[in-house]
Structures are given as structure tokens and as C-alpha cells.
Amino acid sequence: MNWLNILTPSKVSFELAVLVALEGRLLRRLPKEYRQFIVSLNGGMVCVEHALQTRIYDEPYELGVRHIFSLNDSGVVDIQEGWRESNVGSDAVLPIADDGGTGFYFLLLDRVHWGQIYFSYKDEFFMTPSADWAAVSHGLPRCLGFVAKDFDQFGRMIEGKSK
Numbered sequence: 001m002n003w004l005n006i007l008t009p010s011k012v013s014f015e016l017a018v019l020v021a022l023e024g025r026l027l028r029r030l031p032k033e034y035r036q037f038i039v040s041l042n043g044g045m046v047c048v049e050h051a052l053q054t055r056i057y058d059e060p061y062e063l064g065v066r067h068i069f070s071l072n073d074s075g076v077v078d079i080q081e082g083w084r085e086s087n088v089g090s091d092a093v094l095p096i097a098d099d100g101g102t103g104f105y106f107l108l109l110d111r112v113h114w115g116q117i118y119f120s121y122k123d124e125f126f127m128t129p130s131a132d133w134a135a136v137s138h139g140l141p142r143c144l145g146f147v148a149k150d151f152d153q154f155g156r157m158i159e160g161k162s163k
Helices: 016-026 032-040 076-085 122-126 151-159
Strands: 007-009 044-046 052-056 059-063 093-098 103-108 117-121 145-148
Touching: 016 032, 016 076, 032 151, 052 117, 076 093, 103 122, 117 122, 117 151, 145 151
Parallel strands: none
Antiparallel strands: 007 044, 052 059, 052 145, 093 103, 103 117, 117 145
């Protein structure tokens, strides 16, 4: 997967110390494909036309990706920290991208959904307290819709080559 075919790289410098601290806090190493992306590009703006599909609350939705977050500099780490302070989400859910409007894409880090990409609208996500995550099927609230089996497939879907 050549991410340079589908995005303009972030101008935010990658900082190994930020990655090491995040993995230390999460008590797990990030999935290989995502980790390689962060180390080499550290986020960027999607610059190709695309459409992704998911189902949320059993309804079909068509989605797009605007921006894949950098790890640092108001990126993944700061977003997740803010949510943790507000008692929203889960440590096993890393915000990695947005749709340019009302939604976020998440990299899941729990055992059952390791490395998978999900989507949720902000309002739904923010109204789901941390305590609700474990109470539903497989630890996922219904506000999350499956998008891709891993980060590379996510990129191929944006590129229009989902296989």
C-alpha cells in the first residue's frame, strides 16, 4: 500500500518518544501496518475521491475520510487523552481519522477486534460512556460501524482497491 497515492503527508514531525509513551500507556504495541504508517508519514490529508460503506444501528451509511491524524501535535494522543479525561470511549479504541464533519474512524486494539477499523458519528460516540463498552456484544457499542479488517485494507478502500 503506497499511501502517497492517496494523501498529502502531514507536516508534523514523527516523535518516537510519543509512540513509545502511547504504547506504554496502552500496554500493547500498535498493529504493524498502522505503526509503519505513523513512523513514515505521521498522518495526512486524503486527496482522492472515494466512498466507504458501513452499517450503524443496522442502517447502511456511505462514508469518506478527510484526514488521517498525526500521532502528536493535537493528533491521536491528545484526542484520546481528552476523551479519557471526559470518561468517553475506551483505551482499546484509538481515534485515527475523521470524515471532515461529524465522524471519527477508530483503530481497535482489543483482542477480539485487533487492528480493525470502525467508524462512529461524534454525537453517538460522545454519548457512550466508558462503562457501556463492556456491557454490549464483544465490548463494542452499537454506535460503531465496521469499516476494514486492518489499516492496509482501510487504505486500499480509500484508494478504490479493497482486495
